Amino acid sequence: MELLRVGICGAGNVGGAVIKLIKESSDLLLQQGGVSIELIQVGARKGRAVVPYEDLDVTTDLMEVANNPNIDVFVELIGGTELALELIKTAIGNGKHVVTANKALLAIHGNTIFELAREKEVQVGFEASVAGGTPVIKALREGLVANKIEWFAGILNGTSNYILSEMSNENTEFSVALNKAQELGLAEADPTLDIDGTDAAQKASILAALAFHIPFDSSKVDYGGIDAVDLEDLKYAEELGYSIKHIAYGSLLGEEVSISAYPTLVSHDTLLSQVGQEMNAVEIFAQGIGSTVYYGPGAGPEPTASAVIADLVDVAKGSWHGSSIGLSKNTAGSKNLKHMSRYLRMKANNEPGAIANISSVFAKNNISIEALIQHESKPKSNEELGSVPVVILSGPITDNVAEELRISIENMTEVSGRVKQFRIHTKID
DSSP states (O other): EEEEEEEOOOOOOOHHHHHHHHHHOOHHHHHHHHHEEEEEEEEOOGGGOOOOTTSSEEOOOOHHHHHHHOOSEEOOSSSHHHHHHHHHHHHHTTTTTEEOOHHHHHHHHHHHHHHHHHTTTEEOGHHHHHHHHOOHHIIIIITTTTTEEEEEEOOOHHHHHHHHHHHHTTTTTTTHHHHHHHHTTOOSOOOOOHSSHHHHHHHHHHHHHHHHHOOOOOOGEEOGGGOOHHHHHHHHHHHHHHEEEEEEEEEEEETTEEEEEEEEEEEESSGGOOTTEEEEEEEEEETTEEEEEEEEEEHHHHHHHHHHHHHHHHHHHTOOOOOOTOOOSSEEEOOOOOOEEEEEEEESSTTTHHHHHHHHHHTTTOEEEEEEOOOOOOOSSSSTTTTTEEEEEEEOHHHHHHHHHHHHHHHHTTEEEEEEEEEEOOOOO
């Protein structure tokens, strides 16, 4: 039996769930994990009022926990970046192992944290930082250690996935789906980081660091949000055999890594297309075994707490080996270099030759057209009179070529308004 003495900073939703698991599931942890976890101290800025266990040592001085000589592992669950970083640096400096669920912290300061951990020869567990209770990080650092990762594609934000699912299933507008997500507690009062893609981008940078052994650097992630998707896009996607999901994507070509997170059409014959509501899933493609998919709850106190406890068990057993993050020759670029098919939606003039002229732009750039839909025009306003909606699916092209193509079409006299462009993710045989 391993004995682990733990100090926790943060007693909110996740911290409270972790404390409860440690206090009330000790027999199960010992039986299934072979580890006895002793909670030595809790740091809570609101004090004992938020910790419903009279026998616990509770302090409002969070730094006291990081400096406590009686703990083996420091668990950071306060969120934010600056104070969290100082607490973790202090704990590591004192020779403590660290477990955190803080994705923003790792995306911004992960390199500093892991460099200090290597110097002090301590472990850093962060399973809970990506996909909640879904063990995708464990899969990357252990299960797929013998395989070279070529790419990953994942639904990493439960809020955005719920909103897109609700829009598609209930035929409702974005604002209505967002309001429902907020009512159910699936979206924050200020949902900006979920809606604009920041949250998924930060998580993608963490997965990329593990998959491709590059430094943590969320500034290298190219991303956009789900507010670019409307009901018309969802309807066209369904007609063509796709769902629209917010997909975080990382790929390795040669020694160059590209990381991104955008709304993406996902073929119905892929597992990612079937991931609904607030669930998360990650598909990882590795040499030798092809695709593996990891699915589960991506957020919420209980799934996140479960991942934190799993990290504590790994730390107790010495399973969190020295990380190779940042030690490869691979470098991260800002654009996706992998060729992917594209969805383009536009309003074309309702006149002879318009579609032929648009198609000629594809031909001039040696880009194939895989599908084209032109429905009967049903104008909703005077501005739409004389135009017809057109959707084109292109053959595989890179991000740079796709953006050049979009701009070229948008500048044509036969096209009015903005041209939408989304990636397409399909099954890899």
